[in-house]
Amino acid sequence: MSVTSPHTSRRSRWKIALGSALGAALIAVPLTIPASAAVPPPPSGWTTVFTDDFTGAAGSLPSSANWIIDTGHAYPGGPANWGTGEIQNYTANPANLAQDGAGNLRITPLRDGAGNWTSARIETQRTNFKPPAGGALRIEGRIQMPNVTGAAALGYWPAFWALGSPYRGNYWNWPAVGEFDIMENVNGINTVWGVLHCGVNPGGPCDETTGLVGSRTCPGASCQSAFHTYTFEWDTSVSPNVFRWLVDGQQFHSVGQNQVDATTWANMTNHAGYFVLLNVAIGGAFPNNNSGTTAPGPGIVPGHPMLVDYVTVLTRGGGTTPTTPTTTTASPGGGSAYGTIQAESYGQAAGIAKQATSDSGGGQNIGPAGNGDWALYPGIDFGTQTGRQFQARVASGAAGGVSGLVEVRLDSRSNPPVGSFAVANTGGWQSWRTIPANISGVTGKHDVYLTFTSGQPADFVSVNWFTFTS
Numbered sequence: 001m002s003v004t005s006p007h008t009s010r011r012s013r014w015k016i017a018l019g020s021a022l023g024a025a026l027i028a029v030p031l032t033i034p035a036s037a038a039v040p041p042p043p044s045g046w047t048t049v050f051t052d053d054f055t056g057a058a059g060s061l062p063s064s065a066n067w068i069i070d071t072g073h074a075y076p077g078g079p080a081n082w083g084t085g086e087i088q089n090y091t092a093n094p095a096n097l098a099q100d101g102a103g104n105l106r107i108t109p110l111r112d113g114a115g116n117w118t119s120a121r122i123e124t125q126r127t128n129f130k131p132p133a134g135g136a137l138r139i140e141g142r143i144q145m146p147n148v149t150g151a152a153a154l155g156y157w158p159a160f161w162a163l164g165s166p167y168r169g170n171y172w173n174w175p176a177v178g179e180f181d182i183m184e185n186v187n188g189i190n191t192v193w194g195v196l197h198c199g200v201n202p203g204g205p206c207d208e209t210t211g212l213v214g215s216r217t218c219p220g221a222s223c224q225s226a227f228h229t230y231t232f233e234w235d236t237s238v239s240p241n242v243f244r245w246l247v248d249g250q251q252f253h254s255v256g257q258n259q260v261d262a263t264t265w266a267n268m269t270n271h272a273g274y275f276v277l278l279n280v281a282i283g284g285a286f287p288n289n290n291s292g293t294t295a296p297g298p299g300i301v302p303g304h305p306m307l308v309d310y311v312t313v314l315t316r317g318g319g320t321t322p323t324t325p326t327t328t329t330a331s332p333g334g335g336s337a338y339g340t341i342q343a344e345s346y347g348q349a350a351g352i353a354k355q356a357t358s359d360s361g362g363g364q365n366i367g368p369a370g371n372g373d374w375a376l377y378p379g380i381d382f383g384t385q386t387g388r389q390f391q392a393r394v395a396s397g398a399a400g401g402v403s404g405l406v407e408v409r410l411d412s413r414s415n416p417p418v419g420s421f422a423v424a425n426t427g428g429w430q431s432w433r434t435i436p437a438n439i440s441g442v443t444g445k446h447d448v449y450l451t452f453t454s455g456q457p458a459d460f461v462s463v464n465w466f467t468f469t470s
């Protein structure tokens, strides 16, 4: 998925086949590949860092601890039509997005009686998927594309992909932050496209808005008629470093570090990492350019889901970098989660300074903060309503390529974050913006920790205040 301007060059691989295909009878063909499989154990030397097997109850949404559900026609403040010209409205309706009770997630495009399209798009809460230093990262999904071809498929655009973490909350820094299209497909063609987007748009080292593209037909059964395993690897254990794209274990595309300039490579690899997305778009630049028509075509048939058996992320090699913060004094804290919580009101903190803020409202902010720093706000009350979003007022004068995560954890710094967002330079250490992030539903009273995580040693964020909404 190119996220800003329309693709211009991925065109004319396929012409609409009107006629004979339309008259063909529907024939039920038994699947020879299991519809759902357990996530395979990590190969020797690899460690699983994220996995979702989508084994929830039929009709249930995917885990909110793992996934953010994107809705509407754009990110708040982001490019219209998700930057691609796609026409559908994304929803959190189980008709568009649900586990099937048989081990798969289904993303189903639908069209209502007025001709309006809906579908779904999700992205991982985590934005820090990257290889450990000197190691490798693997992002893998077992997916069956919407099982529809020909004129009935003209306008379908399923995708399994990843975006650089600084995109979240900014939305205007593409393609410098990097985009890995692990699996893209349009118009029901028996082809998987793998794409790297990077650098500047248009043109640049990644030939935007096309990107650096590889493709092939699916091995064995078609991409549409069967599950296939789509894999992306980022290998820093070899020189030059390399990105690889595979389908069913067969490599079909690669881009080496020596194929782009050093600054471009650094800008897409030196931030906190990537988040993973799954969606089925309808219409937009890629299906248009590929067909030479305006998608969706008149013969499109809604209701064919993309099935996702699992998504898993693995790393190999490198070492972990434990953080060993030191604490300062405690205070009683308390207060409502839904009021404005001044960042400098923390009870305990590590690596945090208070300073006068020039943000509206004045007072103080905390920071700059960097990897391993944290602040504790004890006894924050979410009450009986369910807190589902976190917003923080942040600023960053971090150097180019430096970014990190602002994370919310409850009751212990060793608990996994309930939500997070990525921050890179906002224009200066007193250039403030409010960034939202979903959190998994929270009720009751908790000790709230803000924790700061980055792959770089430099400080990356200051915080003026934060709040929660239900």
Ligand SMILES: [Ca+2]
Pocket: 036, 037, 038, 052, 053, 054, 055, 102, 103, 104, 308, 309, 310
């Ligand atoms: Ca599964």
